[in-house]
Amino acid sequence: MSVAWIGSQPVSLMDAVRKASGLLKASRCPVFTIDADVHGTRSAIALAERVGAPYDHPLGQTLSREVALFTDHGGMFTTAGEARNRSDVIVLVGDIPPHHGGLLLDWASTQPRSDKLKKRSWFHIRGSEYSGAPKLAVRAVRVGGDDLSLGNVLAVVRATLQGRQTLSSLTNIDRLLKSLSAARFPVFVFSGASGQMPDLIMLQEMVADLNKKGRAGSVFLPADEAAWGMALTSLWMTGFPPRTGFTDSLPSYDPVRWDIQRMIRDKEPDLHVWMSTRGGQPPSKGTRLCLIALERTAVPVQGTAVTIAVGQAGLDHDGVCYSSKTGTFRAVQAAEPSQLPSLSSVVRQLAVALPGRKALVC
Amino acid sequence: MLIKLAGGEVIDPVNGKTRTRDIWIRDGLLINAPQGETADQTHDVSQCIVMAGAIDIHSHIGGGNVNTARLLLPEHHAAHQRRPAATPLSNAGWSTFRTGCLYAQMGFTTVVEPAMAPSSALHTHLELADIPIIDKATLAILGNDDFSLSLLRDNTSSAMLDDYVAWIVGSSRALGVKVINAGAAAAFKENVRSFSLDDEVPEYGVTSRKIVKSLQASVTRLGIPHPLHVHANNLGIAGSADTAAATIEASEGVPLHLAHLQFYSYGTEGKRKFSSEASRLAAAVNGNRDVTIDIGQVMFGQTVTISSDVMRQFSAIGNASPKKFVIFDGDGNGGGGIVPYRYKQDYYGSLQWAIGLELFLLINDPWRVFFTTDHPNGAPFTAYPELFELLMSSAARDEQSAKLNASALELTTLASIRREYTFDEIAIMTRAAPAKLLGLKDRGHLGAGAIADIAVYRKGRDVAKMFREAALVFKNGDLVVKNGKVTNYRWGKTLRLNPPADKAIVKRMKAYHEERYGLPLDWFTFPDSSIQRDEPFGEVPCNS
Numbered sequence: 001m002s003v004a005w006i007g008s009q010p011v012s013l014m015d016a017v018r019k020a021s022g023l024l025k026a027s028r029c030p031v032f033t034i035d036a037d038v039h040g041t042r043s044a045i046a047l048a049e050r051v052g053a054p055y056d057h058p059l060g061q062t063l064s065r066e067v068a069l070f071t072d073h074g075g076m077f078t079t080a081g082e083a084r085n086r087s088d089v090i091v092l093v094g095d096i097p098p099h100h101g102g103l104l105l106d107w108a109s110t111q112p113r114s115d116k117l118k119k120r121s122w123f124h125i126r127g128s129e130y131s132g133a134p135k136l137a138v139r140a141v142r143v144g145g146d147d148l149s150l151g152n153v154l155a156v157v158r159a160t161l162q163g164r165q166t167l168s169s170l171t172n173i174d175r176l177l178k179s180l181s182a183a184r185f186p187v188f189v190f191s192g193a194s195g196q197m198p199d200l201i202m203l204q205e206m207v208a209d210l211n212k213k214g215r216a217g218s219v220f221l222p223a224d225e226a227a228w229g230m231a232l233t234s235l236w237m238t239g240f241p242p243r244t245g246f247t248d249s250l251p252s253y254d255p256v257r258w259d260i261q262r263m264i265r266d267k268e269p270d271l272h273v274w275m276s277t278r279g280g281q282p283p284s285k286g287t288r289l290c291l292i293a294l295e296r297t298a299v300p301v302q303g304t305a306v307t308i309a310v311g312q313a314g315l316d317h318d319g320v321c322y323s324s325k326t327g328t329f330r331a332v333q334a335a336e337p338s339q340l341p342s343l344s345s346v347v348r349q350l351a352v353a354l355p356g357r358k359a360l361v362c
Numbered sequence: 363m364l365i366k367l368a369g370g371e372v373i374d375p376v377n378g379k380t381r382t383r384d385i386w387i388r389d390g391l392l393i394n395a396p397q398g399e400t401a402d403q404t405h406d407v408s409q410c411i412v413m414a415g416a417i418d419i420h421s422h423i424g425g426g427n428v429n430t431a432r433l434l435l436p437e438h439h440a441a442h443q444r445r446p447a448a449t450p451l452s453n454a455g456w457s458t459f460r461t462g463c464l465y466a467q468m469g470f471t472t473v474v475e476p477a478m479a480p481s482s483a484l485h486t487h488l489e490l491a492d493i494p495i496i497d498k499a500t501l502a503i504l505g506n507d508d509f510s511l512s513l514l515r516d517n518t519s520s521a522m523l524d525d526y527v528a529w530i531v532g533s534s535r536a537l538g539v540k541v542i543n544a545g546a547a548a549a550f551k552e553n554v555r556s557f558s559l560d561d562e563v564p565e566y567g568v569t570s571r572k573i574v575k576s577l578q579a580s581v582t583r584l585g586i587p588h589p590l591h592v593h594a595n596n597l598g599i600a601g602s603a604d605t606a607a608a609t610i611e612a613s614e615g616v617p618l619h620l621a622h623l624q625f626y627s628y629g630t631e632g633k634r635k636f637s638s639e640a641s642r643l644a645a646a647v648n649g650n651r652d653v654t655i656d657i658g659q660v661m662f663g664q665t666v667t668i669s670s671d672v673m674r675q676f677s678a679i680g681n682a683s684p685k686k687f688v689i690f691d692g693d694g695n696g697g698g699g700i701v702p703y704r705y706k707q708d709y710y711g712s713l714q715w716a717i718g719l720e721l722f723l724l725i726n727d728p729w730r731v732f733f734t735t736d737h738p739n740g741a742p743f744t745a746y747p748e749l750f751e752l753l754m755s756s757a758a759r760d761e762q763s764a765k766l767n768a769s770a771l772e773l774t775t776l777a778s779i780r781r782e783y784t785f786d787e788i789a790i791m792t793r794a795a796p797a798k799l800l801g802l803k804d805r806g807h808l809g810a811g812a813i814a815d816i817a818v819y820r821k822g823r824d825v826a827k828m829f830r831e832a833a834l835v836f837k838n839g840d841l842v843v844k845n846g847k848v849t850n851y852r853w854g855k856t857l858r859l860n861p862p863a864d865k866a867i868v869k870r871m872k873a874y875h876e877e878r879y880g881l882p883l884d885w886f887t888f889p890d891s892s893i894q895r896d897e898p899f900g901e902v903p904c905n906s
C-alpha cells in the first residue's frame with residue numbers, strides 16, 4: 001500500500017518528503033491548516049514557525065469565535081463533571097453540536113448529588129436562527145419567542161432576571177425563572193455554534209449576574225473538540241491561539257489577517273500545507289494554489305503537488321486528544337494500529353529535509 | 363568530557379566559605395579537581411562569581427490555568443517580550459519555549475510549578491515537557507476534592523488518606539502536595555463567600571484546619587520530602603495576618619511551608635484600614651523552626667493573577683484590569699480564576715511592595731525564606747533581577763521608595779531596615795535551601811557528585827544586570843547560556859516522586875471515577891509515553 005504520492009504517482013515516503021520540503025523552501029508565502037492531536041499540532045506549529053507560515057484550523061471560523069469569547073470577554077465556567085454531579089438546572093443555549101449528545105444523555109441519566117430525590121430540570125434557550133436539526137438528544141423545555149434571535153431571547157431572559165420590564169414575552173419564561181430562583185447550581189451549556197459573539201457575551205453577563213447572589217456556571221462544549229485541543233496547544237507553543245502568523249519571525253495573533261481561508265480567497269499564499277489526520281476538504285481545493293496534503297487518505301488528494309498519508313491519533317497510533325467529558329487532554333490508544341506514519345513523524349522529516357537540516361523542537 | 367571553570371569566586375555555602383577556586387565537571391557531574399588531567403574545555407571565569415543553578419520553588423509556568431491566562435490575554439505578551447532572536451519559538455511571549463529560555467538566561471536551572479490539578483496532570487506535563495533547558499517539577503493540589511473531604515468527614519483511617527495521597531502524587535507525577543485555601547473552593551460551590559481556618563465546608567462538616575492538618579500529617583508519614591505547601595485562607599484581605607499567624611501556629615512541630623506570605627501580611631490599621639503586619643509575621647516565622655515561607659513579592663506594572671483559589675479570585679474580579687476575567691468551578695482541585703491586574707505605585711501597591719521586602723529582610727534565616735514573586739501573581743519572573751538588587755542594596759530600596767506613596771510606606775518598617783543580603787545569603791535562599799526543601803540532594807550546591815547545574819555571573823556594580831544576563835550557565839554540564847543568551851537547546855526533566863500505589867486504592871479509584879464521572883479511570887491517568895519525549899521524568903526518592 002502506498003502512503004506517498006507526487007501528483008497522482010505513488011512514490012517513496014522519502015521522495016515525497018524531499019519534494020514537499022523543496023516546495024516549502026521555494027515558497028514565498030506558505031500557509032498551514034492543522035487538524036491533528038496534540039503531538040501532531042506541536043510538530044506542525046514548530047514547522048510553521050521555522051518557515052514563517054501562519055496557521056489555522058479547518059474549522060477556523062467557529063474556533064475563532066470560541067477563542068474570541070475569551071480574548072474579548074472571559075466568563076464563568078465549570079466542567080462537564082460538575083454539571084453531572086452538582087447541577088440541578090441545565091439550560092442549553094442555541095445549537096449544541098450533535099457529537100455532545102452522549103454527554104447530555106449521561107447527565108440526563110444522573111441526579112444532582114446534593115439532592116438525590118430531585119430531578120434535574122432542563123431548558124433550551126433558542127432563537128429564530130435555531131436549526132432544529134439534528135434533534136436534541138434530551139428533552140428540554142423550550143424558551144424562546146416568535147421571530148426573536150438568540151441574542152434577543154437572551155437579552156429578554158437577562159432583563160427579566162434583573163426584574164426589568166421587557167417588550168417581548170417568551171414562552172416558558174416563568175418556568176425558567178422559577179427553576180433558576182430555586183436552583184443551587186444552574187448550568188448553562190453552550191458551544192461556539194450556539195450563537196454569535198455578542199450572544200455568547202450576553203450569556204456570560206447573565207451568568208455573572210446570577211453569581212452576584214447565588215451560584216451558577218456555564219459549560220463550554222467546543223463545536224469541535226480537536227479544534228479546541230489544537231487551540232490549547234497553540235497557546236503554549238507560541239503564546240497565542242490560532243489564527244497566528246509570524247512577522248519578522250515574531251509570532252503575532254491576528255484572527256483577520258491570518259484567516260487562512262480568507263488568505264486563499266485573496267490569493268495571498270503561494271503554497272498551502274493541509275495537515276488533517278481525519279481527512280476532509282482542503283479549502284484550496286479547486287483553486288490553482290500549490291497544495292501539499294498530509295492527510296489520512298488511501299489515495300492521492302486531488303489537485304495536490306504532494307500527498308503523504310498520515311495516521312490518526314487514537315485510531316492508527318497512540319496520541320493525546322482534548323475531551324469535553326473531562327475538559328482536558330487525555331491519552332488515547334490506537335484502536336486499530338496501522339502502518340500509517342504519524343503527522344509529527346512526517347513533519348519532523350520535512351523539517352530535517354529543509355536547508356539547515358535542523359531538527360524540530362518538537 | 364572534562365570541563366574546567368577557572369579562577370571564579372565560588373559562592374557555595376553548603377561546602378564552605380566563599381573563595382576563589384576552580385570548578386571541574388565530568389560527564390554532567392561536578393567532581394573534585396582531578397590529579398594530572400587537563401580539561402577538554404576551560405572557561406576563564408576569573409572576573410565572575412560562580413553559584414549552583416538557581417531553583418524557583420513557586421512559579422506558575424504551565425498547566426490549565428496558565429494556558430487560560432494566555433487565552434484571555436493575547437495582548438499581555440508585550441510585558442514578557444524582551445528581545446527578538448532567530449531561535450526556535452524564542453520570541454513567543456510567555457510560551458513554554460520562552461519560559462525556559464528566560465529562566466536559563468538568569469541562571470535558573472530548576473523551576474517548580476506549584477499548582478497542578480491532578481485531574482488535568484497530563485496537560486500540565488505536556489506543557490512542562492515543552493519548556494526547554496531547565497528541570498521542572500509540580501505540586502499536586504489536594505484538599506478541595508470530594509474524595510479527600512469525604513474521607514475526612516467519615517473519619518476514615520489515616521492509612522486510607524495516605525494511600526490516596528500517594529496515589530495522587532504518583533499518578534499525577536508530582537514532587538509534593540499543595541493545599542489551596544483548604545475547603546474554600548468546595549464551600550464556594552455552595553455559595554459561601556468567605557472562609558477561614560476554622561470554618562466548615564458545607565455538606566462535609568470538615569474545617570479548613572482539619573484538612574490542612576490531615577494532609578500535613580499524611581505528607582509527613584509518606585516521607586514526601588517537601589512539607590505540605592499551604593496557600594492559606596483569606597489571601598489579599600485586610601486582617602489576613604491573623605489567619606497567617608494562626609496557620610503558622612498550626613504547624614505544631616511538623617514541617618509546613620506557607621506560600622506567598624506577602625499576600626497575607628495585611629493589617630487593618632491606618633485611614634484605609636489596610637496596613638503592614640510584616641514585622642509581626644516575620645517574628646512568628648523567626649520563632650517557629652518548622653515553618654518555611656516564600657514571599658510572593660509585588661513589583662510594579664501589568665501582570666495577571668492566576669490562582670486555584672477560586673473564592674479569592676472571584677472576589678477580585680471587580681479590580682480586573684483590563685476588564686475581563688475567567689472564573690472556573692473545576693472538579694475537585696481543578697478550578698481557579700484568571701484576573702489581570704496592574705500593580706500601581708499607589709497606596710495599595712506601595713504597601714504590598716514594602717511588605718514583601720520587610721518580610722525578606724526581617725526573617726533572619728535565609729534557609730527558611732524563599733525568593734518568589736508567585737509568578738505571575740506578584741510580578742512576572744522576569745522582574746527577579748530588579749528584586750535581587752532591592753535585597754542587596756538599601757540604597758536601591760531608598761531610591762525606589764522615594765517614588766512611592768509615602769503614607770503607605772509610613773505604615774511599614776522598611777525605611778528603618780538597613781540589612782543587605784550577601785551573595786552567600788542569596789545562594790542559600792535561591793539554591794541551597796530550595797534543594798533542601800524539595801528533597802533534591804543532587805543540586806543546590808557545587809560539591810563533588812552534584813549535577814553540574816551552574817550559574818556564572820560577571821561581577822559588576824549593576825546587580826540587576828548581573829542577574830539578568832548570566833555570563834555562563836551549565837545544565838547537567840551542558841553549556842546552555844553564554845553572555846545572557848541561550849546558545850544550546852536541550853530538554854530537561856520533570857522531577858517527580860513515585861510512591862508505590864496500593865492495589866486497593868487503585869480499585870477504589872476505578873470505582874469512584876466510574877461512579878462520579880461515568881468514565882473509566884484511564885481517562886484521567888496517562889502513561890509516560892504520552893508525553894512523547896525521551897525520559898520526560900526524573901525520579902526523586904521519598905524519605906525512608
Ligand SMILES: [Zn+2]
Nearest residue numbers: 420422476736
Ligand atoms: Zn502561587
